[in-house]
Each structure stands twice: as C-alpha cells, then as structure tokens.
Amino acid sequence: MKSFLRKILFFLGIIGVFPLLIPFILTTEQKIIKADVERWQDCLGWEQRPIIIQLLALLKEAKEFRNLYYLRLFKGNFLGRFWMYLLKTIYRKCPYFFLDSSCNIGPGLFIQHGFSTIIMADMGANCWVNQQVTIGYKDKTGRPQIGDNVRITAGAKVIGNICLGNNITVGANAVVIKNVPDNCVVVGVPAYIIKRDGVKVKEEL
Template sequence: MRDFIIKFAQTIAQIVTAPMLILFFLSKNKEVIILDVRRWIKIVNNTNESSPIWVNLLYLLSIYSEFRNLYYYRIKQGDSIGFFLTQGFRIFYKQCPSLFIDCNNIGSGLFIQHGFSTIISAESIGENCWINQQVTIGYTTNGRPIIGNNVTISAGAKVVGKLSIDDNVKVGANAVVVKNVPNNCVVVGVPAYIVKRDGVKVKEQLI
C-alpha cells in the first residue's frame, strides 16, 4: 500500500511538471540535457534507466530542485528565447533557492547532490563532475577556476581564483583550493595538498 501511494504521488507530480517538457523540445541543448538525465538517473534511481528519456526527465524535474537549476541553465545557455521562457516557468517550478550557477560552459553529466548554500561560478566545468552541498567555486580579481572532467568537489570545499583542476580529481570535504591541481589526485586540507596521486598515497604541496 505504501509503495502504491508513493508511486501515485510521483505520477501526479510528473503530470503537474509536464509543461516543462516544452522547454526541452524548444531547447538547442537537447543532447546535453539527455546526457544529464542519464547520469542523474544512474546515480539516484538506476531502476529507471530503461524508461524513456522524457519520463526520466519529468521524474527528475518533479523531485530534484537542484536538477531544475541545471535544467534552466541548459535551456538559457546561448539562447535568448530560452532565457525569456525560463523566467515564466521559474515562477511555477521553483529552483533550489540557495544554489547559484554562473559558468560560461558546463560539460554534460554535472551532478549536484545537494544544492544547499552552493555557488558554482567557474570559467568552465568538464564532463561528469560531481558537486556537493555548501561548496563555493568562485572568483578573485585574478579570475575564476577551470575544472576538468570527472572532478568531485565534496561538501564544504572552496575552490577560488584563477586556477585549474585537471581531470579525475577529488577535492575532499572542507578543503580550500587556491592553486592548480594536476590530474588523478585527491586533495584535502586548508590550504589543500595532495594525499593521493595516481592511486598512490603521497603528501605533496600544490604548486
């Protein structure tokens, strides 16, 4: 009975959210949105992986306000019509209010686990990145970060200034990154330093 009620509630929520498909069909970024949907579904509910994309899209839009932020970002990106359309939809389909996304380019598959008190202001972000809650990715007078592919930025971390985080990097919880991070590293601490490089434990300062 409980499972039936949950499923029924989810179905109603998806029906209510259905008008948001208009944005998808008008978007120039359909392919990227589809890749976003596939990654999110794989992470949050892999039992739905075989469902049609539009069903999974509605599922995510109806449940995850963080996904709505990313969705609106995709719709607006490089599209003035999309920008104006999203303004109206945002009145009825709310975003996560404490999640801010300001980035010139974000690769497909960005997963935002919790959007609480999170600022994403980078020059660019690669594919299949993962950002947790209370993260600040921000700028100084020198510029903003460039983040590579398959980067995880854990809860409470700060990545600030003109720097690059290369591919396959994990930034530990509450770390403060103010210098470049090379490929295949795990960094922790304040200021951040490398504790693992290419799968081998080390203790190295960032340069």
C-alpha cells in the same frame, strides 16, 4: 497493489511539472540535457525510465537539477529561453544553490545536497559537487577552470584563477587555491596532494 498505487501517485505527481517540457521540446540543448538526466539517474540509483519521464521526475523531485536545467535552456536558442523565463516564475529554482549563468558546464554535472553551494567556474564532463561548496573568484584575475570527472565534496572551497585537471577528488572542507594536476586527491587547508595516480603521497601543490 501497493506497487500499482505508487506508480499512479508518481505519474500524478509529475503531471504538475509537465509544462516544463515545453522549453525542452523547443531548445537546441536537448542532447546535453539528456546526458544530465542519464547521469542523475545513475548517481541517484533510480530505476530505468523513458528519458522524458525521468526528466519530469527530476524536475519535480530534485530542485538542484531544476537550476541546472534552466542553465542549459539559457545557453540554447531564443524559443527555449523564452519559455524558460516564463515558467521560472511558476517553477522556482532551488533558492540555496547558485549556478552562475556565465558558467560553461560540461554534460553530467551532479549536485548532491546543493545546500549553500555556489558555482562560478567552467567545468568539464561528469563532475560531482556536494553541499556548502564554494567555487569561484578570488579577485578580478579569473575563476577556476575544472576538468572532467572532478568531485568536490562537502564544505570545500576552490578559489581563484586556477586549473583543476581531470579525475580529481577535493576532500571535505579543503581549500584549493593552486593548480591541481590530473588523477589526484587533495585535502587540507591549504590543500595538498595525498594520492596521485592511485599511489599515496604527501605533496604540496
């Protein structure tokens, strides 16, 4: 009985965000939005549901996801953008998570606790960003370019015209101002490598 009531309450809850399906139906960016939904479902450990139901659940429960959803719509066709602009006035973005509209973000970006987080960078697929992270410009020379499967943990800073390769973890509160090669873990201020290709090291960037 409790399980049945929970399901009823769940479906009643997502009805409130049902209009947000309109731009999804109209946009050319459905494929990448679906990839985002699948990634968030996996990272959050949610039960398997039809993609539309899961999208509505994320739009209701995870406001950081809503910011990413609006970015995807912005990158798509006019009809999707038009409805996105209309609905943004009712369904507000997460106010403490900033994702610049000029960013090129691969599928599957997951934001865990996006409080006070800023992303102004181009990123690959299946990246993970935590709270109080700053990724962006140091000056006019450019912004970070980030590869696939990169995890940037709480309080970290990734600043300037630098490249982070694939399969990198940036430790909590690290400050990265130089290029980082593939398959590394970096920590510290300024950041240095403590693991490369699964082997413990201590190397400057």
